[in-house]
Amino acid sequence: MSDDALPESDRIDGAPHPRETTRIFGQDAAQAGFLEAFNADRLHHGWLLTGPKGVGKATLAWKIAQFLLATPKDDGGGLFGDAPQITETLDIDPEHPVARRIQAGSEPGLFSVKRPYDEKTKKLKSQITVDEVRKLKNFFALSAADGGRRVVIVDSADEMNVSAANALLKLLEEPPADTTILLISHQPSRLLPTIRSRCRELRLSALNSDDMATALTQADVGTEQSAAMAELSAGSVGEAIRLSQSDGMRIYADIVNLFSELPQLNRPRALALADSVVGRGAEERYDLLLNLIDLFLIRIARTGATGQPPIVEAAPGETQLLVRLSPTPHKTRAWAEVAAEITSRSRHGKSVNLDPAALVLDTVWKIQQTAQG
Known part of the structure; x- marks a missing residue:
């Protein structure tokens, strides 16, 4: 397999790469x-880009990298003590040689x-290994002769193993000259405190509905279900793209349909849902199904806690079902508790390779028991 054809851990299937x-x-x-730090000549050597998955952290990292590499180091000063020119945008002409x-x-x-491709298993490795960080030594040696800026993007820092994290920490403690290191993190609490303390944080937030719709159109995944997709993805473009590419909206509709008659349960539908995650190539659907069941339970509990269903109905009949299942504070607490329990059971079941169909059915029965009170 050629390098161009290898899967990339920092690309979402079916979407453009952040670059x-x-x-x-x-x-x-x-x-x-x-830009405020850049214009004030307080450009930190380490930047931690944090926020939920899929809200644009990687896109911003590549945009910053392109901006820095296309901007001369002495660009901020003027002749004879003139005031430095203020840069108001990270945008660079797409025809610029750097771009x-x-x-x-x-x-x-x-x-x-990023996580490398394993030629032996023909899959991406589950972690960023220390060997990937050590490659930076050659990068710094080869790029030193250029004399310009150098940028490193780590996507994502959460995926580094202990050895890789310690190796990166040494770079942050003694960074090479004119180097900016951009770390992308979905869960910064998982990083070494010493790594976090040596970086300046840029916090990115979930997108509103208008920005989501525009971003999905740019990614060429805008659909008539974009409002519902934005609702289930919680303002994450990346998650919305995953839902689109993995038929997630239909899976969620199947979940709502299955539980529409609770506390009664249609057993053939339950068995069919469990069978849908069995077999080669069903791993992604299995993970998505469990995540969407978790989300369904959260939406039930939230409806009961606020007294209001979600503004956007994510599947036909969902609003009526959520209101009916969580009519009292007591019932709301029960749904919140079972949501936490099912999430824990799902993680454990996956970690010990429990049969997917058995885990799904066990989850379905637990939800039915909660509905029965």
Whole structure:
């Protein structure tokens, strides 16, 4: 398999790679925060881009990298003590040589650290290994002669094993000259405190419905279900794309349909749902189904706690079902408790390789028991 055909851990199937995304939506505050530091000549060597998955952290990292590499180091000063020019945007002409090299994957001043492809298993490794971080030594040695800026993107820092994290920490403690390290993190609490303390944080938030719709159109996955998709993805473009590519909206509709008669349960439908996650190639559907069941339970509990169903109905008949299943505070607590229990049981079942169909059926029976009170 050629390098071009290898899967990339930092790309969502069916969507453009972050380096190919031309615009970022809903993250003006994060962009302004970086530009403020740049214009004030307080550019930190380490930046931690945090926030939920799929809200544009990787896109912003690549945008910052392109901006830095295309901007000369002495660009901020003027002749004879003139006031430095204020830069108001990270946008770079797509025809700029740096932009074209980044698109081609040939920019010598940029290095991306991510989970590697394992030739033995023919799969992506589950972690970023120390060998990937050690490759930076050659990168810094080869790029030193250029004399310009250098940028490293780590996507995601959460996926580093202990050895890789410690190796990166040494770089953050003694960073090479003119180097900016951009760490993408979905769960910064999982990182070493010493890594977090050596980075300046840029916090990205979930997108609102308008920004979501525009971003999905840019990713070429806009559908007539975009409002419902945005609702289930909680403002995450990446998650919305996964739902689109994995038939997630139909799976969620199947979940709502299965539980529509609770406390009665249609056993043939339950068995069919369990059978749908069995067999080779069903792993992604299995994970998605469990995640969507978790989300369904959260939406039941939230409806009871607030006294209001979600503004957007994510599947036909969902609103009526949520209101009926959680009519009292007592019932709301029961749903919240079972949601936490099922999430824990699902994680354990997956970790010990429990039969997927058995785990799904066990989850379904538990939900029925809760509905029966």
